[in-house]
Amino acid sequence: MPKWSWKWITLSLVTLSLAACNATPGTDGSQENTGADQETNQTRNASAGTGNALDDPSSGERKTIVFSAFWPNEQYEQAKKEYEATHPDIEIKLQYGLSTPYSDEGGDEAQLNADMEKYITSTNAAMLAGKGPDLMDLRYLSAEDYTAHRLLDELGKRMDQDQTFDKSDYFTHVLESGRNEEGLFSVPLTFSLGGMIGDQAAIAQTGVKIDDRNWTWNDFIATGQKLLAAKGPYKTVIGNGEGMIAAAGTDFFVRSIVTDNYGWFVDEAKRKASFDSQDFSELLKQIKGMFDDGIIAGGPAYFTNVTINSPTDYLTSLQAFGDQTAFYAKPHATGAAAGAAFTKEYNLGINAKSSVRDESWEFLKYLMNHTSFGFPINKQRYMEDVQELKDKGTIAPDKTGPLQGKEFRVDAAKLDRLEDFVNQAAQERNESGKVLDIVVAESAAYFAGQKSAEDVARLIQNKANTLLNE
Template identity: 35%
Template sequence: MKKIMFILISCMMMFAVTACQSSNSGGGTSEVNGGTAQPVNENKIEKEQTNNANLTTETPQSKGGKKTIVFSTHYEYDSLNEAKKKYEAAHPNIEIKLNYIPSVDGEKGKEYSDNFIKKTNTELLSGNGPDMVIMDHLPMGNYVNKKILANLSEMMEKDPTFKKDQYFNNILEGSKLNGSIYGLPLRFFVYGLAGDEEAIAKTGIKFDDQNWSWSQFNELAKGLVKKGDRQSALFGNREDFLNEMVQDNTAMFVDQANRKANFQSEPFIQLLNQVKKMFDDKVVTERPTKVYFVPAQINSPADYILSLREYFDKPKLYTKPNVGGQKVGNYYRAYNTIGINEKSAVKKEAWEFLKFLLSEDLRPAANKTGFPLNKAEYDRQVKQLIKDGSVKAHEEGPLKGKTIKVTEADIQGLDKYISGAIYPVEFKPTKIQEIISNESKAFFSGQKSAEDVAKLIQNRVTTYLNE
């Protein structure tokens, strides 16, 4: 196992819930990943550089017979710049105008980001705005409710060239809001628990992680701590751990499209009590200690080989426990989710460009980070990794440039894990996280009952959703 301080720092980063709008798109960007605030490593998240300070999102008029597609991307992505050039070269009647914020660190960068989000949101709500939008930092549920976004499910059904079986259908299904798809992710990440398989095996305790709840995990972890050499199973704090679970199961507690909350409910009250019990039983601890599991985000086939070994010498990726009574499945986060403006004058052209962005023809530039929605491109990446026979870690990372051998057996479980990813994780920093963190403190300190806190959270979230 790697040095204990690295594990503790990683755990704190994974469980910390902070409202972190990106302030520096040149490698220091921070995003909330499935309820776990984690600095976005430039080696994990595609480098986002920008020299364009033009924040305009108004659609320019077509000139000289050309049709212009205005695409609001928030940040500049090398892959989209390459895609723009390639598409325009093949379609001389189309111009792609990419709008994004300038790359500035610190408070100025946050100001640019906040202003860009506010401007884009205002324009879309007023019936204007760009033709295409990356929704990662925008309230897509609100747009769906107000019929601002084009129904992509209908466009898919009417387009004989779009073959659903070419894509991960579990991710397509998970992208639906109110029964239809309004935003298509170019890529996605999967979440799980990186476990120390060797240390777990020494305890003699066996378990099935394919269908377990946090309650079952709690009982298992108590046995691991009792029989093994670790003082706890996980590391974190109560409020952040609760938020982690809520964000993993957002659809159970928040219906943003219809502005409804479901916190004054038995599942959430049970969740409050479950988190408290896990800390009372010392299954999760706030004190520095050795652990059996660390929350993990996997970004690519190569990352599947490397990331787990950043925590343990002999790791295994386990399915995250659910809150109870759910269908068996893994968690994922959509990345670069693109919507099309329902009122766009170039909606057909925007759809064609979106299909192009999803195609495997963009490799390798468009697939640096995240698993591609396109299955053929995913298969290509896996085959190339096996053919290479090894993958080299980043010099500045915890593995310090170490080369890890790769065989087909090493990666065969990844296909099944990805195919089982059916639960989309909410990652955007929102007021809801802040409300949950602030109000739950009173329960964890014993000042209020779970029922009273659930009622307070329900009322505050409902007010927020209807603002």
């Protein structure tokens, strides 16, 4: 599945704003998903002349939850099948935005783009008209703007009032990362981790001690200077790129670090940026200093940036970089929270206007408790996945990857260390949005010696705030 740029997030924001201006009572905003039947529960009940089944429990009518996502998803299909088998009074109606098969290996990109645009605009229009799906995967949609328009159900209150729901069963930092002053309006089913893989054997040769539990970029710079001074096997501390892919120039690193610390510099709920702070101008100076001193450069290095998508991916990534490697938390900006960076995946929300909000919440809980891919939000599912790996004993990686399908043994000790990073995930990464593009574009003048870090920071602040308040 391809990764898409901020283009679609921007489209979501623009079309939501336009739809908000144009929406009027009685507007037909029913969602059209590439030809699929997109009737909402409200529309179905009205056309059938039965009224709202939620208001009349004695009606005995089978209730339908419309669950919308752009990409077809086998996990959703399996969950639907299992849930309906144990809840005969509930039908889960899955609706997808993609009209024709597409993958990185092939597909009609023009049709994909058309599907994406139609999915975003039709979903926004339907939501603003008080219609739309009951439950939705918010990928490519603007959860923040849906929240601002009060289009999503407040899930934090449901969690607090539901006696069957125990927050301690989940990775709480990740679960509640979207909470703001108004509440919590979406929850992820899974997440990924951002960090670094380090060559432990090479680091040991230098005698330099590594403490990544609470290090800032200042701490990392001091450690990097010691590693270079030790004249060990590498001439660079951290590679400019991610995984096996090298990058050129400062763009990648600026984007990567701001992505990891996005919530420290941008409050999307309040539509406010803080790039004019000393912390940000200091961060720019730190990045420039690392490039100037050779701490960041292309080629082999003591550390490599990585994104880890699951326990299996964690072990496979470590193995790809050598037998004696370890995962490390990335340094954080001064003042920001310590801990591994994470990205929420499969973020779901409930339509505030749905007539089956309670039923949708029950199904959402089922998804949270039965999702077993990536890093599951449910702690028990995560522990079961890890134990299954240990019991299996070996991993056969993809033949097209760096290990070329060569089977290797599961390292139980490394899996045990992974649990600390998962439990301490603290910094939510934000990889999308024009704010990051503004940061990268405007900071180039500082790295070229044309403007001071403070001048660039003020310029970024002004442009970011303008964008956030459009």
